[in-house]
Amino acid sequence: MMNWKHTFAIIWSGQLFSTLSSSVVGYAVIFWLSIKTGSAEILALSTIATLLPQLVLGLFTGVYVDRWDRRKTMIYADLFVALNSGILALLFYTTNGELDIIYIYLLLALRSVGSAFHIPAMQASTPLLAPESQLMRIAGINQVIFSLSTIAGPAIAAVFVASMNMTSVLLADVGGAVIAVVSLLLVKIPNPVKDKEAIPHLKREIKEGFHALASNQTIKWLFLYIV
Template identity: 35%
Template sequence: MNLNWKRKFLTIVTGQTVSLVGSSAVQFALIWWMASETGSPILLAFSGLMAFLPQALLGPFAGVWIDRLHRKTVVIAADLFQGLVAVAFAVWFLFATPPHWTACVVLGVRALGGVFHTPAIQALIPRLVPTDELVRVGGWQQFLQSGAFMLGPVLGALMYGALPLPVILLTDLLGAVAACLTLAFVKIEEPPQEHGEKRHFAHELREGFRTLLRDKQLCVLLFAVTLCMVFFMPLSSYYPLMTSNYFHLEAFHASIVEFTFALGMMATSLAVGLFGHIKNKLLFAHLGLFGIALTSLISGLVPPNMTGFWVFAVVCLFMGGSGNFYGIPTIAYMQESIPGEAQGRVFSLMGSMMSLSMPVGLLVSGPISEAYGVPLWFLISGVAMFVITLVSLLIIRKLH
């Protein structure tokens, strides 16, 4: 039995990792295409908005369907949908060169698949993994995903210099097919469904909210994370501009920043995977948020020269690592404490909270970054996240 769940988990996560490599390469190529040819923070901000808006608007409703349907089927359908969207955009290039803003639309449409894919995977893992192994498994899962995020941008940068963009887009479908094939052959026990009178959609939606609200400490943490992400999430759209506009460097240098960020994620994932029995998961989550705040603050202070770029790249190493220190314990805590039959809804609600912070942050950060430069938003974000995290930690200690 022990070997059985490990074999199933590794099969699934390997396929998902291959898919992530293709997706991150395509996403890097699309964003660099816009950043290098337009240099507009507003357009980059809009691309981030389109990538997160579907989850913010549709997440709670998608969660109900995830809990109603076979989660394996949901993941496979979402993977294939994202790959086919990229192929459709590639076909457009055969007839004409699309306007740059259409890449934002593609990122938004692809994100519709992610609305179902991410919470379905998060709810699927506890059906395979023993409860006392969830933190370590989360570490190993994040380790492989970090490797994908590390390899993807580098692969995207190399392909961008050697291949036409339509050819790069096809790698998204190839990765999706690999993920679907590995998942299709794994037998997974679905959570028990409630019998009796058929419940209404609205009732199940409210039940997901109630399940989340029962854990007051978790609610405080997620609220703090949401506020932090208002400041932090827009930064993911501005990384290419830090390289191209602030440091005046090329796509290869942009991929180095993505590489070091993912390397930091990989290092902490490996540490959690090896020594992952974390008792106070909520405390570790706050420590991770403090790390993100500090590294964002430093990023806003680096000078616009080559030395500053290398300092920025190293800081991104620790920024990526800090993200895992809050993300892995938080997900494991939820997988342990939330009933299996409601996890699709609760994880979707969490995803919506995180995604809703993106458009709010972009509405403020876009004009500020356009007028005063991207580094200022890094600086503002670091200060704000430090204060928010400190307040959250004090509240949770009182509740405890």
């Protein structure tokens, strides 16, 4: 049986590639749009498309992920993000970068939807794998991975945009997702114990999510801006 430390090392290796490549691509598309159009409005809308779905869905996805197979959720989320990056890469290739911006917004938003399921699934896997005494340490390492991706992503994206075409940049995200999926296929993550009271709890937690959404001023302003 695989040691829990070995399991986490495999998962972390794959997820580092996945989160970093996803961050790089998200910023690369935003940088490319900024250079291509020089429009502050387009830059703002692309940023919203990248962040808003994950921000909004993140209030609710954790409720479902807590009751789903964590490993399958992460695999499907990685593949979904890779699929949309692959489609966007194909559009850049076939149009030589002259594609309609609305397709970029749409695919950025869909990638964000995948991330909204991936991140809570990763976080929810920790208590199922590690001893309770190690949970704080594991949570800290998870945060380091996400922080590293957030910090390094823009810098790497800037280098890629300056030295590569967007098709190649987007395919890097597909490669990162493949590495992440392979790492997940090599490990086993226990399924959560089914709770007979899950449905009542689910409804209550969804209501709490809507309440959090309604009381979040940042999200309100984002919606108002889009309208």
